[in-house]
Amino acid sequence: MAPSEALTSVILGPDDVPEGLALSDAAGWNQTADDWRLFITQGRVFGLRDGDAGPLVATAAALPYEGGIGWVSMVLVNPAWQHRGLATALMARCVAHLRSLGATPVLDATPAGQQAYLRIGFEDGFALARWEGTVADAAAEPRPAPPADAATVSALDAQANGCGRGFLLTDFLQRAGTRVGLSPARTGFVIAREGRRATQIGPLVADDESSALSLLQAALAGASGRVFLDVPERWAALRAWLEQAGFARQRAFVRMSLGAAPIASVNDRLFVLAGPEFG
Known part of the structure; x- marks a missing residue:
């Protein structure tokens, strides 16, 4: 069975904040439970679970702003599930969702992520x-x-x-x-x-x-x-x-x-x- 066939696509709700926080904590990120709550209530957080009720193994968030801009972030994958295309699949869902709202997807990428995003059509802006x-x-x-x-x-x-x-x-x-x-x-x-x-x-x-x-x-x-x-x-x-x-x-x-x-x-x-x- 391919890894993707063992996973269930979900949209995170308020009860999923602790699992999202566990993923960002494991990655050493600085986001808080309040940040996860905001992404879930003001935007849309796509996720993948191991089975129907198993643990959350990957996420990506789409957060629309006024003025036709949509932010993409919180692209996280459990280390045991990395390099299987999960982040790419969830990114595509974020992009499709923001485009359905008439919003241009924008993100801040690391140098490693930059190369992947260039391949799917993202263009460079300013460095930070x-x-x-x-x-x-x-x-x-x-x-x-x-x-x-x-x-x-x-x-x-x-x-x-x-x-x-x-x-x-x-x-x-x-x-x-x-x-x-x-x-x-x-x-x-x-x-x-x-x-x-x-x-x-x-x-x-x-x-x-x-x-x-x-x-x-x-x-x-x-x-x-x-x-x-x-x-x-x-x-x-x-x-x-x-x-x-x-x-x-x-x-x-x-x-x-x-x-x-x-x-x-x-x-x-x-x-x-x-x-x-x-x-």
């Missing part, structure tokens, strides 16, 4: 990298984001990304431990949220690189322990400061799209991403 560092204990306790910040943050994010994802930003701001900082003129912001393995900084939107650095420094001053942030390669001054602060480049990514999409070209006001899983 994940940076990792450790900061000392915060001088102040995290504060909840004021409810009034959600509309401002969502509007600024939409201007910088070329698509609307207010539900995502609102969800981030409502999570316990999330901190948000606005620039003095309220024309930029930064979000820091709790991840499974590290604090995740991003998105960060600002008027210029100097303003972005000020927001980043403020966010780091309120953090402690391990920190991740995903920075477009074009921001040389920001990358230089991270190196001086003891951060190291963890891995490279490239933004890719299956068709023209504004989010595939880095905006002059987008300095740190929400993470490869969200863009």
